[in-house]
Amino acid sequence: MKEYARFAWRVLGAAAVGALAWTAVAAGAPGGASEQAGPTALVAGDAPGYAVEDFGYPLADKIRAERNLVLKRGDGHITLADCTSGTGLLEILARDRTDRICFKVVGNSGWLTLELPAVYAIKGNDYTTAVDMTVGAEEKSFDVAKNSWTPVGEAADPEGRDHLLVEIRTAK
Structure with a gap:
């Protein structure tokens, strides 16, 4: 039963994080609350990419x-x-x-x-x-x-x- 409760809390926590992220993105869209404070830019393009191992020999x-x-x-x-x-x-x-x-x-x-x-x-x-x-x-x-x-x-x-x-x- 503890395993099920732990799983349920993880799912609810992930849903809450997703909802917060969606709210932040929507707030930066035209007509959103942040438009009055100034434009919002997403910085995902500036973040480092994923590390994918290609097994290439170094150097x-x-x-x-x-x-x-x-x-x-x-x-x-x-x-x-x-x-x-x-x-x-x-x-x-x-x-x-x-x-x-x-x-x-x-x-x-x-x-x-x-x-x-x-x-x-x-x-x-x-x-x-x-x-x-x-x-x-x-x-x-x-x-x-x-x-x-x-x-x-x-x-x-x-x-x-x-x-x-x-x-x-x-x-x-």
Whole structure:
């Protein structure tokens, strides 16, 4: 019974707030009481908009310009990291790069979409990791061994074709 009473009070309270808002808007309309005191402008257009998560990778344009690395979208649990920042990182080797690319993984699971050409090896961490790659119109998935190097892409392809890394998925 308490739940019903609490619900009823919430509904009545919301109705009262709505009525007050309607009264305030109507008072600002032509012929309303506030017309004698001066014009009233609605400020809803000046209020900040809603925050809608699009899962876009933060600072992706800056990273692309500085490191020639295309990071698209993710859930925030797989983030670009400095390879010298510690242990437990995912490490990626690509034929057209002289440096390793490392990612820090946090949480119970994560995903990241990106575009990284010519990837041929990935060193896993303590997470179960899978990667999706494309070669031409063909899509391939590879499971990455925990805490060791796994050949992927051209290193795992009998024809030695150049593969593009497009997604990383992790889970504990």
